[in-house]
Amino acid sequence: MLRNTIFLLLYTLSTIQLIAQEISPLGIALEGYKYPYPVNYIELHLQGESLKMAYMDVKPTNANGKTVILLHGKNFCGAYWGETAKDLQESGYRVIIPDQVGFGKSTKPIDLQYTFHLLAKNTKLLLDSLNINKANVLGHSMGGMLASRFALMYPENVDKLILLNPIGLEDWKRKVPYHSIDYWYEQELNKNYESIKKYQLESYYDGQWKEEYNEWVNLLAGWTLSPQYPQIAWNAALTYDMIFTQPVVYEFDQITAPTLLIIGQRDRTALGKGWVSEEVRNTLGNYPQLGKVTAKVIPDAELVELSNVGHLPHIEAYDRFIKPLLHFLKEE
Incomplete structure (x- = not known):
């Protein structure tokens, strides 16, 4: 009862703040x-539920016969690949942009055991439904964690692998204490416009904000106005647990696809940085170092370091x- 009362109070305060920011509610x-x-x-039947997985299929005018699939991050959806898809399309590529189940315009299940293996299988089912046997996979x-898992599970279906500031280049559970799904759920319920923007400012852009970044704050903040936001928040909590407990870093040496790592050097993203001492915190999310280490472990990897660029x-x-x-895509 107390938990529900606290949630309603926080939800009301969040709503007031969002209205002040003129954020539009989203379904x-x-x-x-x-x-x-x-x-x-595409229709999926998973763990007793019938679900829908949304995707965009961007077909080129002058096709080169190759496909690129773009995999979104945790706090995003396929929409943020719009400009990338346009340039790939104009270069002759067919571009497939899914929203994973639990994200974006896809179904938010009532209760789903999330694994990267499951999301990779869903992605393969999507490609199969479109009769795409091989693709370049960008995450x-x-x-990036999902793209790596996909490349490990379906090496015969991957032309090239591109990892763009991927998380999971280190195993956070070795340094960060575990928090339950209930904890993550409470954190999600507490989110509002101010907290979302603060997180993105600090974690994604290292304090350097531009007006065009607001779109991705407004999208998440608009969700908090939905009457179904608790269900959205629950899915977000489940996927945080997936990220924390299912590292892929120990299998990078088994990736066989030619791989490009594009790493913004200002990035310091790491799950649970706020739960550890400053001394430990300073060892987490060191992307300049993590990029170099990962490029050496993946057998056929190339590293592009982007100075003064964040997540x-x-x-x-x-x-x-x-x-x-x-x-990289045009290289033979």
Whole structure:
């Protein structure tokens, strides 16, 4: 009872703050938010539930016969790949952009045991439904963990692998104390416009804010106005647990696909940094170091380091991101 009372109070305060910021409420499947390309759906039957997985299928005018699949991060959806998809399309690539189950315009299950293996299998089912046998796989942040898992599970279906400031280059549970899904759920319920912007400012952009970044704050903040926000928050909590407990770092040496690491050097993203001492915190999320180590472990890897760029190179420094990407994709 006390927990519900606290939630209602926090929810009311959050609503007042969001109205002050003129944030538009968004539905559980991002109703009210338009994606850059038409959205399609594939039906999935998982753990007793019938679910829909949303995706965009961007077809080129002058096709080169190759496909790129773009995998989004934890606090994002496929929409933030809009500019990337446009340039890939113009370069002849077919571009597939899914929203993973639990994210974006896809179904938010009542209760699902999330694993990266499951999300990789869902992604493979999507490609199979589109008769795509092989693709270049690009993953950002959490999408980098998923892209790595996909490449490990389905090596025969991967042309090239691109990891853009992926999380999971280190095993946080070796240094960070475990927190339960209930804890993550409470954290999600407490979110509002101010806390979301503060997190993105500090974690993604290292204190350097631009007006165009507001779109990705407003999207998450608009969700907190949904009557179904508790269900959204629950899915977010489940996927935090997945990220924390299912590291992929120990298997990088088994990746066989040619791999490009694009690493913004200002990035210091690490799950649970606020739960450890300053001494331990300073050892986490060191992307300049993590990028070099990972490039040495993956057998056929190339590293591009972007100086003075944070966690989202394709948002913060697009031109510096897209050039090495296109170059890598065109290499024989």
